[in-house]
Amino acid sequence: MIRRILRQFSAYWRVFFRAQFWRNRLNLGLLGSGLFFNLLTWIILARFIKPSEYPIPLHYNIYFGIDLIGPYSRVFSLPLISLFILVMNFILAFWFYPKDRLVAYILLLAAAVTQIFVLIGAVSLIYINR
Numbered sequence: 001m002i003r004r005i006l007r008q009f010s011a012y013w014r015v016f017f018r019a020q021f022w023r024n025r026l027n028l029g030l031l032g033s034g035l036f037f038n039l040l041t042w043i044i045l046a047r048f049i050k051p052s053e054y055p056i057p058l059h060y061n062i063y064f065g066i067d068l069i070g071p072y073s074r075v076f077s078l079p080l081i082s083l084f085i086l087v088m089n090f091i092l093a094f095w096f097y098p099k100d101r102l103v104a105y106i107l108l109l110a111a112a113v114t115q116i117f118v119l120i121g122a123v124s125l126i127y128i129n130r
Helices: 002-017 025-048 072-096 101-128
Strands: 056-061 065-070
Touching: 025 072, 025 101, 056 072, 056 101, 072 101
Parallel strands: none
Antiparallel strands: 056 065
8 A cells, every 4th residue: 555655656756856847957057046045035034143032123124114124034034925925926937837948947946936035035135134
């Protein structure tokens, strides 16, 4: 029973990794850059935002100044949400790739650009908390 389930599962993985999607360098580059920027955001936030018992500023507005404070752990919601966006765009791009490659490229590009903007937001969040 378990061997049958494992065999079925491995068959799905083989189909997944043998797909034409993985042979395209643009797909790999965009997906890799999105993952790189997301990982960089996690590392930078973990390195520069220290755990604290007190609330820390989470958002800054040029008109009103600091307008959102919260616990230290809420800082990591930013890269978590962007990781969710990256995964959802990857799933959609993987699904659209055989039908319409341009849509897949746009989805992966949007995911990578989102990761860059989130990294910029994380750097500004670090700057606010200094």
